[in-house]
Amino acid sequence: MTLNFFDQFMSPSYLGVPLMALALTLPWILYPTPSARWLNNRLVTLQSWSLNRFTQQLLLPLNLGGHKWAALFASLMIFLVTLNMLGLLPYTFTPTTQLSLNMGFAVPLWLATIIIGLRNQPTAALGHLLPEGTPVPLIPVLIIIETISLFIRPLALGVRLTANLTAGHLLMQLIATAAFVLTSTTPTVAALTTAVLFLLTLLEVAVAVIQAYVFVLLLSLYLQENV
Template identity: 80%
Template structure:
């Protein structure tokens, strides 16, 4: 049977257990739990420092009402980074290449920010649909455009994360295939291609972290408009 490059994004099963379930549960096992002692080991100290720095940076532009989301957004950030990074290892599966999973994260969180805005400050939330100083003939059109842009936000969140990770994985697989094909006939070209593959892998590590940060950052910006 001919294998497709897109077969790597199909969720397989092992002993009746879906691989996507194992991939989503694994990150929580890798992180050590902080203890109640005054002095912890270096790993727990670095882990706590990084999470605190990220949370402070993320919550800085938000009002006090938005600080309740600190734990949720920080956990989501750590979860997405870990899944994206583990997906770069051989014989692993990346759940965030599935649009359904990313939309499952994006839609409820985006909807929660909209509901919070409508409940706490409905006038300001609805005011975002019509920029100040708009000419009267353009008011219906602008309201429709702003409403569509509001509804497209969760789709943009999910598609952005899916597309970037999927494209990176496909490109790595294509270049890896080229290296194996060129190695018997043109070893010099294969070595140069392998160097490009190594640099691309480093780039994908950066993309895995940046896309997780962008996902959470955009959610915080949506929250900032509604608190």
């Protein structure tokens, strides 16, 4: 019986109970909790240093009003990176390949940035819909285009993360299947295919980190326009 290549992206369930909640809870168990001691072990120290560097780099272009989002952005970055990396392990499930989950992250956070802009500086927030110096005949067209681009932003966030991870996992499975089939017939080609699979795995590790960073970075840029 030949399984569908897309079966790996189906949400797992046990006795009819979806295991998505368990998959979303697992990443938080893997990280050590910093203690109140003056000195921590190397793992906690490295974790704290990485978080500080990431937060400093992410909030550099934001003003003081956007620094309130530091904890949220850092938590979201760690959460997405962990989910993406755990999905590369054998016999695991990647929740971030589900468009519904990614849209559940993208839409509320994008909407929060829009609401903050309309509440704190409505004139500047609405001013993004019409560039300065636009000719009068083009004003209605540009307003419509900018409004559409504004509402496409959360869709682009969710689809980008889903498409990149799904394509990478699917390509890895295709190459792994090819290497397994070619082992008995042409071992040389199978060895070359296995080497390509190893390189692709390294690439997917980089993609897992980069896509999580891009997701949070774009949210920070949307926030920068509204604070």
